[in-house]
Amino acid sequence: MTFGGIDLGSTTGKAVVIIDDKIILGDIVMATPKPAVTARMAMDAALKNAGIASLQSLDYIVSTGYGRLKVEFANENISEISCHAKGAFHLMPSVRTIIDIGGQDCKAIALNDKGGTLGFEMNERCAAGTGRFFQVMAKVLGCGLEGIGAAANISPTAANISNQCSVFAESEIITLVNNDVPLPDVITGINKSVASRVSSLARRAGVAEDVVISGGCYNNEGLISALGQCLGVEIMKLPLNPQFMGALGAAVFAKEKAAAKTAAK
Amino acid sequence: MKSGLRSEVFEKLSRIAGAISSPEVMEWKKKGGKVIGYTCSFVPEELFVAAGMLPFRIRATGSQDAGKADDYFEAANVCSLIRHTFGKILSGEYDFIDGAVIGGGCDGGRHILDNWEKSPAKIPFLERIFIPHASNELTAGYFHDQLARLKARMEEHFGIKIGDDKLRDAIRLCNEIRGLQRELYAFRISDNPPITGAETVAAIVAGSSMPKQEYRDDLKKLIGELKAVVVPEKKYTARVMIVGPGHDDASLCDIVESLGGLVVADLTCFGGKVMFGSVKEDGADPLQAIADYQVLIRPFCPKNLGAHPSINKELFAKIKEFKVGGVIGQIFLCCDTWGGEIHILGKEFRAAGVPLLRIERECTSDSTGQLQTRVQAFIETISGGAL
Numbered sequence: 001m002t003f004g005g006i007d008l009g010s011t012t013g014k015a016v017v018i019i020d021d022k023i024i025l026g027d028i029v030m031a032t033p034k035p036a037v038t039a040r041m042a043m044d045a046a047l048k049n050a051g052i053a054s055l056q057s058l059d060y061i062v063s064t065g066y067g068r069l070k071v072e073f074a075n076e077n078i079s080e081i082s083c084h085a086k087g088a089f090h091l092m093p094s095v096r097t098i099i100d101i102g103g104q105d106c107k108a109i110a111l112n113d114k115g116g117t118l119g120f121e122m123n124e125r126c127a128a129g130t131g132r133f134f135q136v137m138a139k140v141l142g143c144g145l146e147g148i149g150a151a152a153n154i155s156p157t158a159a160n161i162s163n164q165c166s167v168f169a170e171s172e173i174i175t176l177v178n179n180d181v182p183l184p185d186v187i188t189g190i191n192k193s194v195a196s197r198v199s200s201l202a203r204r205a206g207v208a209e210d211v212v213i214s215g216g217c218y219n220n221e222g223l224i225s226a227l228g229q230c231l232g233v234e235i236m237k238l239p240l241n242p243q244f245m246g247a248l249g250a251a252v253f254a255k256e257k258a259a260a261k262t263a264a265k
Numbered sequence: 266m267k268s269g270l271r272s273e274v275f276e277k278l279s280r281i282a283g284a285i286s287s288p289e290v291m292e293w294k295k296k297g298g299k300v301i302g303y304t305c306s307f308v309p310e311e312l313f314v315a316a317g318m319l320p321f322r323i324r325a326t327g328s329q330d331a332g333k334a335d336d337y338f339e340a341a342n343v344c345s346l347i348r349h350t351f352g353k354i355l356s357g358e359y360d361f362i363d364g365a366v367i368g369g370g371c372d373g374g375r376h377i378l379d380n381w382e383k384s385p386a387k388i389p390f391l392e393r394i395f396i397p398h399a400s401n402e403l404t405a406g407y408f409h410d411q412l413a414r415l416k417a418r419m420e421e422h423f424g425i426k427i428g429d430d431k432l433r434d435a436i437r438l439c440n441e442i443r444g445l446q447r448e449l450y451a452f453r454i455s456d457n458p459p460i461t462g463a464e465t466v467a468a469i470v471a472g473s474s475m476p477k478q479e480y481r482d483d484l485k486k487l488i489g490e491l492k493a494v495v496v497p498e499k500k501y502t503a504r505v506m507i508v509g510p511g512h513d514d515a516s517l518c519d520i521v522e523s524l525g526g527l528v529v530a531d532l533t534c535f536g537g538k539v540m541f542g543s544v545k546e547d548g549a550d551p552l553q554a555i556a557d558y559q560v561l562i563r564p565f566c567p568k569n570l571g572a573h574p575s576i577n578k579e580l581f582a583k584i585k586e587f588k589v590g591g592v593i594g595q596i597f598l599c600c601d602t603w604g605g606e607i608h609i610l611g612k613e614f615r616a617a618g619v620p621l622l623r624i625e626r627e628c629t630s631d632s633t634g635q636l637q638t639r640v641q642a643f644i645e646t647i648s649g650g651a652l
Contacts, residue, residue, distance in 0.1 A: 066634055081642035105635065117646040119620070122639055 002050070003258060004058040005251025006043055006074065007083065007244070008035055008067030011103030011131065012216065013042030016247040017050040017058070018255055024050040025244050035067035043073070046247075060258035062250040078253055080246045081109055081120050084214050087249030089115035091239055096208035099198060099227070100245070101217035103131040108202035121205040129197040131216050133169070137190050140173050141183065148187055149220035155182070159189035169193070188222055195226035202231060210236045214245035270464055270494075274486045282470035282513070285326055285358045289475045293319050294361060298476075299423065302359055304350070304377060305368030306534045307396045307566070309555045311544065312412060313366075314435035314477055315427050316419055321362060322473035323377075324513045324535075325349035328629055337380040345597040346511050346628040347373040354386050364390030364422070366415065371568050371602050390422050399571065400564040409556040416552065432551035436544045438477055445484040446472065446540035452491060453529040454587055457499055459491040462507075462528025463518035470513045470535050501527040502648040504588055508532045508580065508610065509595035510603050514628065517595060520637055526644045530587040532580055533595075538565055541579075567606035576606065577613060584619060591620040591647035593640070597628045620647045 006015040008031075015026040026046030032038045043055060052058070055073055063074035064083040071077070080100070088095045089111060098109040106129045110118040123129055138145050147153060159181050161169055169190075176186050202211075211233050217223055218238075228235045240248065281287045290300060299318045303310075306322075313320040325346060334352035353359065354377070365388055367378035378393050394411045397404035416427050446469055452458040453465065460468075468487060472480050502525040507517060512533035521528050531537045541563045548554035564572045565579055583589065592614060594607035607623055614621045622643040626636060 066638065079638050079642035079645055081638070082645045116649070117642070119646070120639075120642055122635070 001059045001255075001258065002052065002057055003251050003254035004043060004046065004055075004061040005083070005087075005247045005249065005254055006039055006046075006061065006063045006065075006071055007080065007246035007250060008039050008042070008063065008065040008071060009080075009102055009216075009246070010066050010105070012243070013038040013065075013067075014244050014247040015042040015046035016244055016251040017046045017052065018251045019050060019052075023240065023248060023251070025241060026247070028243060031067075035070035036072060039063070039067065039071045039073070042247075058254075060254040060261075062254040062257065064246050064250045075254070076257070078250060081107060081122075082117060083246045083249030083253065085109050085111055085115065085117050085249065086252050087245035087247070088212055088214060088238060088242075090248065090252045092210065092212065092236070094210045095212050095236075097202060097205070097211040098245075099202055099211065099213050100215040101129070101131060101194075101198065101213065101223075102215045106130050106198055106201060106215075108198070108205035108207075110206040110208065119205050121201045123201065129194050129201065133194060134190070134217065134220070136170055137173060140170055141177065141186065143183065143187070145220075147183075148190065149217075149222060150187075151221040153184040153187040154191075154222045154225055155184035155188040157185050157188075158192050159185045161189040161193040188226075191220065191222035192226045192230075195223055195230045199227060199230035207231055207233065209233055212236050212238050212242070214238070214242040216243050218242035270460060270491075272487060272490050274483050274490065275460075275464065275468065278471035278480075278483060278487070279464070279467040281474050282467040283326065285324070285353065285474075286361055287475065289479065290319065290321070290361065293476050299363040300361060301390075302362040302365040303368065304365075304374055305370040305396065306539050307370050307559050308366055308368040308394060309412065309559055310473070310477075311432065311435040311439050311551075311555050312416060312419070312427070314438060315431040316423065316425055317431075318363075319476055320473065322470075322513075322535075323350060323354070323359060323362075323365065324470075324511065325353050325628060326513055328353055334380075337384060338376060342599045342601075343376060344371075344373040344510070344600040344628075345626075346600070347377060349628050351377050351380055354381060355384060357386070359386075362388070364388060364392070364419075367391070367393045369393055369395045370566065371600075373600070390419075392418055396568075397560050398569055400561055400569060402561075405553070405557050405560040408560050409550075409553045412552050412556055429551050432555070433546065436546055436551055436554065438481065440543040440546065442472060442477065442481050442484065443540045443543060445481065445488060448488055449484065449491070450530075450537065450540065453527065456501075456588075457496050458527075458529075459494045459496045461518070461522050462505075462531075463515040463522055465528075466512065466515040466518055466531075466536060469539065473535075473539075501525060503527070503644045504529045504590045505644075505647075506530045506532075506580075506583060506587065506589040506592045507536075507595055508592055508607065510597055510600050511535050511628075512595070516633065517593065517624075517636075517640075520633065520640050521593070521644070524637075524641050524644050526640075526648075529589060530583045532565060532576070532583070534566075537583070538563065541565065567602045573606065573609060577610070580610070581617070589619070591622065591643060593643070594621055594623045596623070596625045598625060 063071035068077035328349035331348035
């Protein structure tokens, strides 16, 4: 049997197909102004990678992410908090804390040893500590997101970024650049600033090892390093692209839901 | 999830709660009746009812923009509810009231009066009463004096006499309404009630926005209908309680209930707090009886020094009685009064194994995307996972 999970986030759409126990990832699709179109593009990519001709071949589909209610072809929707937890625990049952840094929000999720959500914390109405913050800073520095995340830019002499508001931090960084502070110092300062905010969120949710990162910021090595230092733990790597954790969790839910419905008959 | 309630009287109450002015209030005015607006649930309606007036709780229903109000508040850290409520006053939507009494429950609320006085939104009668922040015999006496002063000001301004007999009649009517509201509220103790949380909020809010006798009769009718209705079998995913400041906008209940949950109880200024207990009906001094009720009997407000034990006791009693599975602590932006209280309660809930979702937001019902995600995840969590 085949199952689909789709994560329609604020900046990207991702889909996963599960055929029996095999996980097939789609592509990262940039969000279009129409969520329904993004959803279809993301799912088509996953179907193509799975060698499945049509959407109708999927037995059950679960949607998640901010656009989850706009996915017309989904059988039901589940919050991304539950889906990230489900996806990460499915791949790594030792996971107890998930830090998801998405395009416009950031969450910390605490799990029990059965993979159930013990609690969660989420940023409120502010772009600090989210992918958007990095986008703004990358634009100011002209180094691209790759430059912000590059291991080569981790510096032992980080600049101090005191503002966590994206708007005020932007002007602070312009000042640092104008004062000829070396780029790696500024970048490390940015990553430390975000790590400080995110780790505070994580501590409120409750941090227990293993700790993993999901969402689009997973490949920012400077951030991962700073987060590990802030939390005093080693951040573990998930065995599949962490940007797909929401979609994977949705697909695992789809499989479980379909089984539960079959059992109920 | 809607209850499927089909009731003309409920539709009427819901319509009244969902707007500020209503045909019922306009009809009252047409007949020569006076309307007196008030803020804060500690301002006693009995005094206005005894004066033959319609007490109207000033609220921010439907506000999307507090822009004009922000011109008046000198500090940026004023609670969202206060800013939006004053925005409604400036918009002219309260032009139908004949006077207003501002309760100095919290500092933010007090600023409404200061700003109203210097705004172009003129009102012929604008008074304040200071609401004690401590519950004891001394402050109950002080509040009695506040009420006596307000009564004298009303008598002078409106050319009326508010006698003890009228006060006693008003106490009896308001007590009867509180009793009916408690009866309505208690439907949700059952697993499959005939009325939802959002519907209950609407039916309670209407009570402070229409003629009292008419409301009493409507409430009796509604309760009769609810007792008679055969409720279709429904399975709710979670039984939720909401704690926090004024909550006349049922949008949070709507979100919980659209996700398959049920809001079964609350401790908010428009909900469970307004119907608690009764004013003593046979006291020698009815004004003192009203003051005792507000100061000594229902101190469930974090504005009160030392109120926390009674808030805790009331909440845990409700958690047990209404079989609450999780609590949403809702704070409006910059409401430090409730912000601190929910921080303390959070520790106690955690120790007792009661799940808590803390939400801080604007008091308006916009920006529901992130709110919906958090509430959905909370319901999935307390209902034992998404499965």
